[in-house]
Amino acid sequence: MNTDLSLLQPYPFEKLAVLLGNLNPPKELEHISLGIGEPKHPAPSLVTDVLRQSVDLVANYPTTKGSQELREAIADWCTRRFRLQAASLTADNHVLPVMGTREAIFAFTQCAVERKPGALVFSPDPFYQIYEGAAYLAGAEPYFMPTLEENGFIPDYDAIPEAIWQRCELLFVCSPNNPSGAVHSREQLIKLIELADKYDFILASDECYSEIYFDEANPPVGLLEVCQQIGRHDYKNCVVFHSLSKRSNLPGLRSGFIAGDAALMKPFLLYRTYHGCAMPIQVQKGSVAAWNDEAHVQQNREQYRLKFAAVLEILAPVMDVKMPDASFYLWAKTPIDDDKFTAGLFEQQHLTVLPGRYLSRETTDGLYPGSGYVRMALVATVEECVEAAWRIRRYIESL
Ligand SMILES: Cc1ncc(COP(=O)(O)O)c(C=O)c1O
Known part of the structure; x- marks a missing residue:
């Protein structure tokens, strides 16, 4: 086999599955994923x-x-x-x-x-x-x-x-x-x-x-x-x-x-x-x-606008997070290590985000440029994104 294949790293979601694999989230809370950037609005x-x-x-x-x-x-x-x-x-x-x-x-x-x-x-x-x-x-x-x-x-x-x-x-x-x-x-x-x-x-x-x-x-x-x-x-x-x-x-x-x-x-x-x-x-x-x-694309943007406005209002008092220039991601600074934050959030609130370090590689000074951040994809419905934002807020307040 091509020896360069050994240079390929596991995909970020495989690393995430290992991080969350042995945790026990509260069963009474329905799982919400802001992890994968897969649009959830209906296909036109x-x-x-x-x-x-x-x-x-x-x-x-x-x-x-x-x-x-x-x-x-x-x-x-x-x-x-x-x-x-x-x-x-x-x-x-x-x-x-x-x-x-x-x-x-x-x-x-x-x-x-x-x-x-x-x-x-x-x-x-x-x-x-x-x-x-x-x-x-x-x-x-x-x-x-x-x-x-x-x-x-x-x-x-x-x-x-x-x-x-x-x-x-x-x-x-x-x-x-x-x-x-x-x-x-x-x-x-x-x-x-x-x-x-x-x-x-x-x-x-x-x-x-x-x-x-x-x-x-x-x-x-x-x-x-x-x-x-x-x-x-x-x-x-x-x-x-x-x-x-x-x-x-x-x-x-x-x-x-x-x-x-x-x-x-x-x-x-x-x-x-x-x-x-x-x-x-x-x-x-x-x-x-x-x-x-273009009409369906404009409607799509309208839904993202609503989601960003609602989610940012809830998160801004507890988190260093800003409106992006574009895209459907929030790239937010975490108050503790991003992987610990992600694991704790899953364990306490049954909610998945992606640790920034999993999208990053270690530099020569031992840093991951993505560490200290999580990526949240606002792909679910407005209601689900709002519920997710409240759960994140409660989690941060509990730290
Ligand atoms: C930056 C970037 N480029 C490309 C892609 C690939 O998208 P697709 O193959 O669905 O066009 C993605 C998917 O998430 C992405 O985030």
Whole structure:
């Protein structure tokens, strides 16, 4: 077997299961999970109707490139959402459907890494763990950039030594960030594009939370948008990942896309042909319906707004917790160690959150950038999130 497999760490939820495994929560309290970032709002019927109507299409093989209709829907959505110049991002050359961004992030890394000696894949820390595993299996090493409160939870790109930049082959931006919700600014993205040119690496922006924001007039800025604004009409060395999982409450559909530099899309399509990850035709049709509709996404945001307002009002008197820039996560400081906090909360209140250190790696000074925080996914109903907030408050008051 590939010896690099031994470098893969257990997923955060496996660590969580071990932490909570032998505890006895109060049986009279129904379990509430704020642990997994799986949207719980209903899937939009405009998508499920299409899926039902097109189920017989399972009789046909799909193509890896996806239908023209789907790629056009994706290119049109990007053009509307990121105010791109008409026809600068084309269905033919700049977008590919993917079976959720997880597989695409992993697969793209396998293509993007050149495997030069000392090759590095840059990742924020705390992070979405696929960045790390994808780097190892592509024959590179991950280079973790701590995202700390003092820097607004954005990596301190100025602190990275020149010799490290020279080894960078691929840099992951996660904006809006999981777990902090922090959004990179236009200026920060421009700086990264300049660095990508200077050190010749690929910039991969994971934007799967980009549609979960709170101010309808101010959606998070995206990498494609910034490319346009600075006249980089070929999106050179830039790609973005988007998903219907969070935007449209369709995590089980497994549908998203990658878009950007045509010179990167072409070899990636070749790779995908061998990898065998063509999207089933009925999923493509359902995805077209989802990308073409914004009303359900606005309703979705409205529900998150209600939840954040209600939960923050309850937690603010007892916890250091703020409204994120975007996403459905609260990234809150814990009054005791985050793993002890998580275990105690489960044992006393039958409620699950995720310790920040499980999303993080130990630095050379023995610290975990995510420690001292827990991640709470406000994915359940408003009522359940409010009940969860009261339980957390009671737990903190009991400490
Ligand atoms: C930062 C980030 N990127 C990508 C994904 C993958 O999402 P999907 O594969 O459902 O598109 C997730 C899922 O939680 C995530 O948090």
